[in-house]
Amino acid sequence: MVGMRDVAKQAGVSVSTVSLVVNNAGYVSDDMRAKVEAAMQSLNYIPNELARNLYRNRTNTIGVIVPTILHPFFATLTAHLQREFASRGLKTLLCSTADAATGESEYVNMLQRHMMDGIIMAAHTEHQPDYWTSIHRPIVAFDRILGAGVPAVHSDHETGGRIIARQLIDSGARHVVLVGGPRSQFTKSTTFLTVRYHLTVEQMLADAGIACDYVEAGSVTDVVAHEATAAAIFERYPDVDAIVGSDVVAAVALQEAERRGIDVPGSLQIIAYDGTMAAELAGKRLTVVRQDFPAIAAALADQMDQQIEAANKPAGKSASKQSDGAVQAERTEDSADSADSVDSGQLGIVIPVTFVPGETTR
Amino acid sequence: MVGMRDVAKQAGVSVSTVSLVVNNAGYVSDDMRAKVEAAMQSLNYIPNELARNLYRNRTNTIGVIVPTILHPFFATLTAHLQREFASRGLKTLLCSTADAATGESEYVNMLQRHMMDGIIMAAHTEHQPDYWTSIHRPIVAFDRILGAGVPAVHSDHETGGRIIARQLIDSGARHVVLVGGPRSQFTKSTTFLTVRYHLTVEQMLADAGIACDYVEAGSVTDVVAHEATAAAIFERYPDVDAIVGSDVVAAVALQEAERRGIDVPGSLQIIAYDGTMAAELAGKRLTVVRQDFPAIAAALADQMDQQIEAANKPAGKSASKQSDGAVQAERTEDSADSADSVDSGQLGIVIPVTFVPGETTR
DNA sequence: CTGAAAGCGCTTACAG
């Protein structure tokens, strides 16, 4: 492998000069620059990023933790994140908890070993908030609250729920089935924010005197389970006249409905939550509450940038002397994120959702 | 940041000893080990992987280059690759060419800068074979031939084509429409292997005297384009009685057919190529030619392992004395593999496909 | 503007 030393020797200059040329930094005379560039050319020199990484203690890589990108929702989220990160010069490490044997802990470990600069956490976790706040590395949560210091981003699920309930009420639904994750996550203190749309729908339907049952879908990992779920719904609730669930659930339910000769939307309405491509592949164009993935990705990336910047400031490269504004410098471990993250820690950044009527509602 | 030096000082031993303990290598007395472990514990020491990376000139990261994981085919491929790599201790860097502004060159560049150990190439490229063979870093191609030295893996598309043609002929199809990529890729010398199934179908249908038209789908990136394509098919070929295309194309075509009141499979058969989850979301269970993603991922990972091993053998750490000449000959244990990879360079590793009848064929 | 030096945090021969 040809390194800077080789280039320096060939060009008859010092390694530092080569470095300056490569990084286009500092002052280098045109003469020197030309010699170095010629040498780089002839030797076919390519800088080794690993050395830079070590020096800077930075990889410019962000880990995206999702259950699996086999599911359209996480594929969509991940795709938008990768695009957003790429535009900011960051690489995306795909961290799947369902596909890998290990859970998120391994990825957190990698974060701590500086194999990545930060983590977007968008998968289920059993860890308690103190686990997350004790990591002291850049983490941003999606659709969940991980602890006071960890910024969060999520869609406006309450509005999403309100939109759905409104549609169902206005169209005269009488028996709604909501499909979603394990009901055990629906505690008042839940950290999982998606449940908010279910809770909102349930509340509003109850107030309107409309029957509403909740059915647990299988794991996000596994579509086949969804198919069984769809069949079970019709068996269990023969008079169901509206089904609400993720794109995938909705698509599968629609397929099952048509198989049973049920008229959609005449006698059964279907509303899909998410609005990924999956909703466009179904038997009919699904009515959808669409999450704004580009905006979500941008917000997540913004938060990540801030986290990374904040993390780099205090512990400047062997230069603890540089105080870039006493404000930020004050951030000593614990008291650190109190100020501006309190808001985001508790409420999170909220991204609006959109209602897109399709062929499956009246 | 607490480093090995801190641990060594606290434990009253040398840095080398700490390193041995951390890596569980060499001989360390129980006494020393205990002291070091205690120190690591109390200081909360976490090794910094970046330093190892530099020393080993290795990141244990593989880049997976795909157009976009918004498309179920590439999401599926990528998910299986990540799982397979994870089981081999490798991380997956998501390299999307459609989502990033730059094409694959940037990723190749990163490969050369040692930001990753290898690349799985599964996206379109305009580069000529000599570009790829001149990179001299581990690369494995999926569904395409990139040059003599680059191993390739692909499904048995010819059999896939034969299965489809057989089904269409046996069920009495009279006018088939094939949907696929730009026809310009269909040269005899094409490096893009998926076209083989189209060519096989066309050949067999022609021999059987069945009409067959080819329609170019929009870019894989964009489902909306597929919808326009589907509509156009019915306008242009009112008597079409069979449509063949990717899962996404098939699903969209089915939706359009039902919208037009066309009886599927009675007067229109639909066959989907790929067999991703997308095929299960459509209006009916699609008849599918399924690619074996787990096997594809395993084969790609095998090839990648070999490439990486081969790349590491000759150029041992700072041991430039070795001649590159006898490289391949040195493969002692895997002499079996060396025979294989000669083949794979030219023909590629071929993975069988499966026919899964659904509700959209007779 | 340029070069010699120290160092990023770890690993591995190599002497003891």
Place this chain on the structure above:
DNA sequence: CTGAAAGCGCTTACAG
């Protein structure tokens, strides 16, 4: 079994 030393390939103060 243990430690001092050299080095992975690059960057950045710091003298000239």
